[in-house]
Amino acid sequence: MQSTRIALASLIALVLLSPIAGAQQWPFGYGAPVSVEQARKSAAAAVAEAKKNGWNVAAAVVDPSGVLVFYEKMDGTQVGSAHVAIEKARSSAQFRRPTKSFEDAVNGGRPNVLGLPGAIPLEGGLPLVVAGKIIGAIGVSGATSQQDGLCAKAGQEVLGPLPVIPAASAAAPAQPASTEPPVRK
Secondary structure, three states: OHHHHHHHHHHHHHHHHHHHHHHOOOOOEEOOOOOHHHHHHHHHHHHHHHHHHOOOOEEEEEOOOOOEEEEEEOOOOOOHHHHHHHHHHHHHHHHOOOOHHHHHHHHOOOHHHHHOOOOOOOOOEEEEEEOOEEEEEEEEEOOOHHHHHHHHHHHHHOOOOOOOOOOHHHHOOOOOOOOOOOOOO
């Protein structure tokens, strides 16, 4: 009976949520986990961006499975942001996408994204990609979502150039050009 309920719940989740979950997944596989030194460097860049702008934030870096590797909270950061930064990082690592994609989905009229366990619909979580592999993610919280996103981007960029994400249309095979003249109506 229990296994039937679990199977049914899994099927419902797969049918209702998989198009959303896969829609903006980054095309990078997982690599070796982020090192403590890389995590420290990433968090330091995020915190430096916050300091430069007068924002108080918490920055968390996790490995690909969402295990916390490094964490820093600036003095004066609201207490709730401590937990949110870690959850943004986990969400980004486990779903292989920026948390802003969940925020955009909810704002775009797809609230069923909120049913994905662990999906945080707030900007500020970004995968960390090195040599074409996701090695973890950074999550930042404490300012506005957009400001958190800028800090997370600084933390991402310090590990190397930002990855180029192919557009959905660019990933589709090109249609051959027709040799037929256009039909006029």
